[in-house]
Amino acid sequence: MGFEFASLLGKLGSSRLGTSEYSSIVSMNLFVALLCACIVIGHLLEENRWMNESITALVIGICTGVVILLTSGGTNSHLLVFSEDLFFIYLLPPIIFNAGFQVKKKQFFRNFMTIVLFGAVGTVISFTIISFGAINIFQRMDIGTLELGDFLAIGAIFSATDSVCTLQVLNQDQTPLLYSLVFGEGVVNDATSVVIFNAVQNFDLSQITTAVAFQLIGNFFYLFITSTLLGAGAGLLSAYIIKKLYFGRHSTDREVAIMILMAYLSYMLAELFYLSGILTVFFCGIVMSHYTWHNVTEKSRVTTKHTFATLSFVAELFIFLYVGMDALDIEKWKFVKDTPGTSVEVSAILLGLVLVGRAAFVFPLSFLSNLMKKNQHEKIDFRQQVLIWWAGLMRGAVSMALAYNQFTKLGHTTFRGNAIMITSTITVVLFSTMVFGLITQPLVRLLLPTPKSLTRMISSEPTTPKSFIVPLLGNGQDSEIDLGPHVVRPSSLRMLLSTPSHTVHYYWRKFDNAFMRPVFGGRGFVPFVPGSPTEQSTHHLVEEETS
């Protein structure tokens, strides 16, 4: 009806937008309206704590797909074809940047070694198991022609965790350790999967020599270090520019604009140099929240904080809505409709491999990580290990994008084997996001029955005698103010012997205060008048959510 009305008006109206296809305007309208619906419905379902916005968006996306499928007479199901570019260039950067910007840096850096262990070694283990399983099982089944490269790609596709979904399912305040481990792993996982995917597509894997293996490992470290440095560099540059020029004098909007543009530039530069944009923009977010954010005006702080969160929120909804709609893309399902059993079987096998592949590294690596730590309260207990295993099972848009890259040409596929892999990927993504995602929250409440006290234990607040050292670990965001001059600091030698990782932090803080902050600003380097009530209370307003 709306469409007829529009075409009727069309005769009267302008033809200004004539060059753009009218159908794309219809799609955009519907898409934006659906995003609004997701927000409203997600809000209404907020009371129901099992539900989250991703799943709402997925369900709405699927329902819309069904409606479009029915109205178009079964020929078409999606408003927009899934595009890797849209995903990697526009939707992913704000999500990962915001995660870096809002992450609790204390937790993240304290668990840095464990995170890298999980993200790098863990992903390799998971990749190996899934590839191996796929080769052994699928070759005996009748699912069309798949080569060795395809099986290895399957391993890479299904070991790419979905950082976005983790953000939605776990709560940073409720389970800080789990959140930082699973999410941090997801970020490192991206760098690893870039290396693995590249290796699968470019190297001749039929003859793996030690030289090739070393090249791959070197490649990983090269990617990891350059990506991190690029992100940190972009963040520091933005801090320096804003501190030096003091944009706020003229307009707070310039500060906000330059922060957004520099963050985006860091991601695009990483993509330009074939680095891991996700790692780059994540570290750019961390550096920006540590330095740049403290150099801008109070109003810019409130604005950037919420703008980044909103952008990330909308991009997440967009992705889930998009994946939900694309799930019913009729072209791929045509190939499997004769043999629905095979598709279900393949999906089930893949889900099983994902479960096994993840278990195969979470438990052994947690054991290893616990060996390195002396303090009982820093170790990962068994229930936490189960949760880490479970919370990282979701596969999302990254898997979809990789699968489309490997098994289709410009979104189309003609081989039966490829079509089955695409539909199975969609099935695994939908199933893992909806079922595993829905169960995670209840599981957290089941395994960590008193989250309040457990959180306190994990985040090592008082109760232990080390309480006077703990503030030194802070990144300056949530602890500096508590640290009055009356606290007696232990000698650095004693600290180094007892708690090596804490000492690193202590020296980082000394270095930060002596060299970094005078150049790049950061907390306390902006003129701050404690007497002014406006400044003070907005400061409070901002701090409330940060800490």
Added chain:
Amino acid sequence: MGFEFASLLGKLGSSRLGTSEYSSIVSMNLFVALLCACIVIGHLLEENRWMNESITALVIGICTGVVILLTSGGTNSHLLVFSEDLFFIYLLPPIIFNAGFQVKKKQFFRNFMTIVLFGAVGTVISFTIISFGAINIFQRMDIGTLELGDFLAIGAIFSATDSVCTLQVLNQDQTPLLYSLVFGEGVVNDATSVVIFNAVQNFDLSQITTAVAFQLIGNFFYLFITSTLLGAGAGLLSAYIIKKLYFGRHSTDREVAIMILMAYLSYMLAELFYLSGILTVFFCGIVMSHYTWHNVTEKSRVTTKHTFATLSFVAELFIFLYVGMDALDIEKWKFVKDTPGTSVEVSAILLGLVLVGRAAFVFPLSFLSNLMKKNQHEKIDFRQQVLIWWAGLMRGAVSMALAYNQFTKLGHTTFRGNAIMITSTITVVLFSTMVFGLITQPLVRLLLPTPKSLTRMISSEPTTPKSFIVPLLGNGQDSEIDLGPHVVRPSSLRMLLSTPSHTVHYYWRKFDNAFMRPVFGGRGFVPFVPGSPTEQSTHHLVEEETS
């Protein structure tokens, strides 16, 4: 160098972004970096009050175009081809929405009749004169084949004013009357130019009957009213949703997201129904700032205010950078390089017609408008008329977009006449923006030598005996608090006799308070605890810039 380095790394790196063209990533990097450069350089030039950011962006764009032209050996000058879709779908909406959101509503509605007179009747006069001049002058020159429809299109193209440039050149606080007149005219001008452009392209103009003329006038009113209602409706819907659901309870980001999405949806719906998206999103901005903005949390207020301003700021920079780069598009200039004299001549004639066409309606219509007003201080004096004439001379991206629509097919042209019109449009846009734009500020200072006192006079602050009525005109944003209960309100009959337009405002306020605010919220309807220092001072923080 960077490119070789990148391709070298390419062999090592990921092929994940393989489907997107690598060159588009290079372009985006360069473009984002140039935007950052514009902000920094614009900030450094801020002290020089003759300069503004648009012109900086234009100059940087032209310089980049020259560099690309030289490095590519004269084959290519732009990073991105000018696209109407990009302009009308992504860049224009945030600019116009923000203008509506931040406009001083008091000034705007008080001068509403004058604005509509200028925007509608004035545009028609300007269109007639430019078309007539073009027919008479260009037909005697050797500039290829142009038909009647082309000449009328030229009239429409060059009577479309550049609202974006007006925002940059005039200062709302310094010259509120001029700003609201020229900018308001620009917004109404858009609705008119939609109707005219449509008429030129669809109607058989060789035989204009009174029936056709009435149809056109009816069409204009239909467009104007439906677009306004759609915008106001979208704004009210957002206010109602946010008031009813109170998103802020759970997350302030949802409020921000829904405001942005609803505003964008209103624009896209207008385009869907072939209405004037500019008018729609402008009124949506006005309604949102009057109702919705007051229903959200304090943090959301700060965030939305600065987010909209930042988006608009970046979109403006983007447009000017883009137009600057596109100005050197070599394909169009090839046609005119044999006869550079003709192109210069055509551009000069068009500039002359623009000057005459605008003078032909500003002075007579100002006279008419002055006749309708009784109070001396509300009339537009001659120096102000000169400034209104001058400040609306800029032609910008809208003219470019219309010219591309009329004279090219997908950005390419093969006829000499068409190519000359394109290059002349570019010349007129660049010349008017840079020369007229640069001269406007000095001209304002020359003609209004004591802006402080004049501003006060124009905005009718105290000094006149009507001072106790004036607060009633406020939209509740800048006057309500001053209005203590001790102010004696005059009887409505006396008011109606003495100041009819003020009385309309008074009754609007009564209606607003009695019916609109209880449903849609607005200032004062959010629970507000005056005792809480946090709330109060953030409120102050927000108010500072609003008022």
